Amino acid sequence: xxxxxxxxxxxxxxxxxxxxxxxxxxxxxxxxxxxxxxxxxxxxxxxxxxxxxxxxxxxxxxxxxxxxxxxxxxxxxxxxxxxxxxxxxxxxxxxxxxxxxxxxxxxxxxxxxxxxxxxxxxxxxxxxxxxxxxxxxxxxxxxxxxxxxxxxxxxxxxxxxxxxxxxxxxxxxxxxxxxxxxxxxxxxxxxxxxxxxxxxxxxxxxxxxxxxxxxxxxxxxxxxxxxxxxxxxxxxxxxxxxxxxxxxxxxxxxxxxxxxxxxxxxxxxxxxxxxxxxxxxxxxxxxxxxxxxxxxxxxxxxxxxxxxxxxxxxxxxxxxxxxxxxxxxxxxxxxxxxxxxxxxxxxxxxxxxxxxxxxxxxxxxxxxxxx
Amino acid sequence: xxxxxxxxxxxxxxxxxxxxxxxxxxxxxxxxxxxxxxxxxxxxxxxxxxxxxxxxxxxxxxxxxxxxxxxxxxxxxxxxxxxxxxxxxxxxxxxxxx
Numbered sequence: 001x002x003x004x005x006x007x008x009x010x011x012x013x014x015x016x017x018x019x020x021x022x023x024x025x026x027x028x029x030x031x032x033x034x035x036x037x038x039x040x041x042x043x044x045x046x047x048x049x050x051x052x053x054x055x056x057x058x059x060x061x062x063x064x065x066x067x068x069x070x071x072x073x074x075x076x077x078x079x080x081x082x083x084x085x086x087x088x089x090x091x092x093x094x095x096x097x098x099x100x101x102x103x104x105x106x107x108x109x110x111x112x113x114x115x116x117x118x119x120x121x122x123x124x125x126x127x128x129x130x131x132x133x134x135x136x137x138x139x140x141x142x143x144x145x146x147x148x149x150x151x152x153x154x155x156x157x158x159x160x161x162x163x164x165x166x167x168x169x170x171x172x173x174x175x176x177x178x179x180x181x182x183x184x185x186x187x188x189x190x191x192x193x194x195x196x197x198x199x200x201x202x203x204x205x206x207x208x209x210x211x212x213x214x215x216x217x218x219x220x221x222x223x224x225x226x227x228x229x230x231x232x233x234x235x236x237x238x239x240x241x242x243x244x245x246x247x248x249x250x251x252x253x254x255x256x257x258x259x260x261x262x263x264x265x266x267x268x269x270x271x272x273x274x275x276x277x278x279x280x281x282x283x284x285x286x287x288x289x290x291x292x293x294x295x296x297x298x299x300x301x302x303x304x305x306x307x308x309x310x311x312x313x314x315x316x317x318x319x320x321x322x323x324x325x326x327x328x329x330x331x332x333x334x335x336x337x338x339x340x341x342x343x344x345x346x347x348x349x350x351x352x353x354x355x356x357x358x359x360x361x362x363x364x365x366x367x368x369x370x371x
Numbered sequence: 372x373x374x375x376x377x378x379x380x381x382x383x384x385x386x387x388x389x390x391x392x393x394x395x396x397x398x399x400x401x402x403x404x405x406x407x408x409x410x411x412x413x414x415x416x417x418x419x420x421x422x423x424x425x426x427x428x429x430x431x432x433x434x435x436x437x438x439x440x441x442x443x444x445x446x447x448x449x450x451x452x453x454x455x456x457x458x459x460x461x462x463x464x465x466x467x468x469x
Contacts, residue, residue, distance in 0.1 A: 035380055059430040059464040060380060060418040076384070076414040080422045 004326045005070070005368040006344075007051065008336055009038035012360035014053055016041075016071045019355075021328055023346040026355045032074065033065065040321060040364045042108045044115035048368050052077075052118060052134065054105040062104050064120075066134050077134030081105070081122055084141035090124065091153040100124045100144070107321060107364075109164035113171055121161030125152060125178040127190065140190030143176065148195060148212045155179030155215045155234075156280075162320055163216075168223040175229065175244060180205075180215035183231065185244050196244030200233060217260045218320040222269035230272050230299075232262040232320070237274055239299050250299025255286050261323035265348060266331040270298040273333055273349060275318040283338075284315035292333070294349045308352035309343060316341070321364035328369060336362025373404050373449070374459035381419075381462075385412035390459060399454050401433055402445040419462060420445070434461040 002021040008014065013031025032038075036055045044050040049070045055063040064077040087100035103123040111117035116133040119140075126144045128137045143149075152159060156179075163177035172189040175196070182197040200214045207213070215234035222228065231238040231247065235258050238247045251257035256276045265271035272295050278286045285291060289312060292305040316339035326332035333345045340359040345352045372392045382388065393411060395403035402425065409416045416422070419431055425445070427433070433440040435453045440460075452458040 034383075057380060058467070059378075059428065060384075061421070061428060062417070063384065063414070079417050082423055 002328060003370040004328065004332060005043070005048075005370055006324075006334055006342065006355070007041035007043060007071075007364075007366040007368070008342060008356070008359065008362055009041050009053070009321075009364035010336075010340070010360040010362050011037055014038040014041050014055075015356065015359060017342065017355055023326075023328075023332060023344065028356055029071065031360075032071070033063075036063070037104075038363065039104060040107050040366075042110060042366045043368045044110040044118075045112040046110070047115035048370055050110070050115035050133075052108045052110065054108055054120070056104040062102070064105065064108075064134050078130075078136055081120070081126075081128055081137055082139070083126060083144070084139040085145075087144075089150060090159060091151055093154060095153075097150075100126070103158065106160045106162045107164055109166065111171060112166060112168060119164050119166075119174075121164050121176060123158045123160040124154075125159045125161040125181065127161055127164070127176055129190070140186075142191055143184060143186075143193045146184070146193050146195070148181070151212060152178065152181040153213070163219045165219055165221050165229075167221075167226045169226060173243075175219055175221070177216040177219050177231075179217065180213060180234075182212045182214040183216050183219060183229075183244055196240070197247070198245065199240070199247030200238065201236070201249075202234065204234070218262050220262045220264050220272070222264040225269035228269060228298075230262050230264060232259050232274055234258065234280060237262065237299065250295070252295070252300030252302055254293055254302050259318075260320040261318050261335060263323045263325055263333070266325050266327040267329075268296070271296045271348070272299065273323065274302075275323065275335060277317060283317040288313050288315060290314045290316065290337075290343075292335070292345075292349055292352070305345070305349040305352070307350065308345075314339075319363055322362050324365045324367040326367045326369045332367065334365050334367055336365045338362065372456055373399050373407075373453060374456055375404060375408065376459050376461045376463075377408075378462065378464045380464065381415060384418070385414045387412065399449045400446050401427075401440065401443070401449065401460070404449070404460060405445075430465040430467060432463050432465050434463065435459070 006017040013034040015030035041053040051067040053065040089097035092098040107121040120128040165175040167173035220230045229240045290309040293302040316337035323335040338361040342356040393407040395407040
């Protein structure tokens, strides 16, 4: 009997929700690491019992937790993230120079090859790798040392590396996204990187077509079609058919194309999901109605999915790492809100229900499909 | 033996209850006490003094004998009453709620 495990990171702890394949009754465990901000919890594709959590606090810094038994027990791992060499500077909001300084881990991406290989995307933006399950970390410094690195600047949430995608057919090809520098690709496991932002147009930066400086909120990829990438930019939903070399807009008939989260259906690489947010100034759904928009055409033609979602007086946000899918035959879609709800659909978005309603603000949602 | 009181978040993190005693190597200073804490309770590594620089985290404060030691040189000797065990070293999270 298959099962689903939802890993939720919140402002005040982590929660694990489990259900069998019917997904109609959920057991909620937590809070784990109560009182701490949990930016991300993620499981290993190579060993679903291996979980990692990013735990942090403005007072006491960064902690990395690891579980080898699906979240029942945890142990702290190495939390030392030291930039390679002399870090130098990046730009601050006002264009002044700021030294690179480690603040927190935003995203943990275990490799599909081994539960002991994992990547961490951090603020201030850099990519780290561990080859021993979190016992040691080293920076893949060629990214931060890219010739444009000194011009990167933070987005409103900080200068964070928040998205890490690994090509399932070629693990040395990876994509990362940084707010507000843009998207980057490596073909050699992180030894070299190139910006992949051609086609992005951002009116709010000095050169709207710049090589870097775009506020990319999230990237998504389907494993069966890894050359196709989808992007929720600050404004604009974008698509690339050539591994990020060129992007084109697919916002189409969306009522607003600002947002954070984006994901792809488990079984159809042309079916994608976004949660439109009113604007960069008003981080809540348009008209107070929480709507997931689905495109079955790979973009441009979108339909609102509303059944079971609040359609009035809803002013929550859905953050960039807070949407995920399961891989059951009838694909499940999940997202968490800053109001503490986790909504789930077990029918590809046709209908929704809250599987948790009163959690702390949800920062991230990941889903494991268990056999 | 130095008596230390930790904030609740760090006690939970390190699975500590109540006051703890540590035996720092060399002269008892804030830095050597934190070193001893981290050696005995590895989950505390980097949570009080930052990795690398060993600077105090901005929102951590040190008190003893009703004296604010937060801005003292972390390599300077602790007060006599802490060294002789009659007073604890308090490591607290700065008040920043509201």
